[in-house]
Amino acid sequence: MKKAYKFYNDTYFQTFIFLPNWTRDDLIKTFKLDPDEDGRGMVFYHNGAVFIWIQEFTYENLGYLAHEATHAANCMFREKGVKISTSNDEPLAYMVGYVFENCMKYFKKKSTRRKKV
Secondary structure (H helix, E strand, C coil): CCCCEEEEECCCCEEEEEEECCCHHHHHHHHCCCCCCCCCEEEEEECCEEEEEECCCCHHHHHHHHHHHHHHHHHHHHHHCCCCECCECHHHHHHHHHHHHHHHHHHHHHHHHHHHC
């Protein structure tokens, strides 16, 4: 089983759990979820936390992370009953940036470890 990385947002009192490089089998065994065959990532709400799954997390596919960070922000807002408006998209922009940045901390740690070896 791969590692899971947890982070917490104090503004919205929300826990996020990032699942980089987990396989479909890992998700099925752990959460009884069956992601789309074509999907490379997924966001879901489980036990009060927003989970972000990226099947293959590399520098070359950071677009997937931006995509899933948007889903994660919207998932959190939906669960909290927060309405997002196109005339005031600051809450969405803030949360997408927050999720992306916190997931990238994992990537930076991983990259740093490789350079030291």
